[in-house]
Amino acid sequence: MRRRIPAWLVEPLVILVAGVDIVYSLYSGNEHYDIVWAVVGVAALTLRRRWPWIAFLPTLPGALVLGQSAASLIALYTVANTTRRRGWLGAAVLVLGLCYIWPVPLDDTEYLTDSLTVVTFVYSLALAAAPAFLGQLVQTKRDLSDRLDEITEAREHERLLITQTALAAERAQLAREMHDVVSHQVSLIAVRAAAWQVSTGDPESKEAAATIRQLSTRTLDELRHMVSVLRAAGSKPTELTPQPGVDDLEQLVASSAIDATLSAEPLPDVDAAVERAIYRTVQEALTNVRKHAPGATATVRVFTEGDTIEVSVTNTAATRAVVALPSAEQGLLGLRQRAELLDGSLDYGPTDAGGWTLRLRLPGHGWQAGR
Structure with missing residues (x-):
């Protein structure tokens, strides 16, 4: 040079x-x-x-x-x-x-x-x-x-436009697949669960069918929102629907079809991103309990320790046979990435009693001003 x-x-x-x-x-x-x-x-x-x-x-x-x-x-x-x-x-x-x-x-x-x-x-x-x-x-x-x-700047701009066009096409295709395949199948699950709830006379079966229908309906709502966001790629920013947070944990635990207890301390002025991280962590943990530890009980705790927000989900060992279900094995990875984006950490592993525990730690810089 x-x-x-x-x-x-x-x-x-x-x-x-x-x-x-x-x-x-x-x-x-x-x-x-x-x-x-x-x-x-x-x-x-x-x-x-x-x-x-x-x-x-x-x-x-x-x-x-x-x-x-x-x-x-x-x-x-x-x-x-x-x-x-x-x-x-x-x-x-x-x-x-x-x-x-x-x-x-x-x-x-x-x-x-x-x-x-x-x-x-x-x-x-x-x-x-x-x-x-x-x-x-x-x-x-x-x-x-x-x-x-x-010329170089114009080519970079052109390359960016081509990339954005390709991404928009991929997002549109993904939205179509989610709408035509996933949403359709979840809708069938909701319909079958509703029919089962009406036709069965067993109280436990009726409760299970209601839970399946409720979860399917909620999943459909989230899928529709995701499809609308994907289809809006390249246009003006769209207003997002209200995202679940700490206040929705009680309903989440109650509808989880798991014998779970919730202990949540009030958190003052938590950022929306922190609330979503807490909610999605508990949601993923309870889903894993249903899939990998049938019949187990779970304890969900949300508390503060010093300047740190901690969330722990601990379950006992399974009491029924585990049914193999398809899994992308991306849930915990996504939770860890979400935690790292908020300068936090996610740890999980087996307990001495044969169960499993998951712990999320988030720094309190987003809520100290409101304490």
């Missing part, structure tokens, strides 16, 4: 080069009053960044009396690097070239037509044109670089 000279060092270097040129001219036998014009030209270089043309004009007398002048070449380069007027730039090159061969004895027609004079003028013009071409080259390079940046 090429290293550029720091901007703060460029101007002193430019002045130094032009100053060395003056010293060289002084020792080359030029008159001291000629050096004054050269010093004026060097001083004018301090204005070249802001006013290139104004900086260029004071360098012409120095070029006129001394011949080739570093100050005039530097000033002309700056003009060429900034101007868009090619005609004015050509005129500046011509004037500087004439200054380099001045004075011309206008009354000496033989001198004007001398081939050496013509060659000298051509070389002087070439010398004056060199910084102009270099400045225009740097300007063109800068323009091309800016254009490439614009």
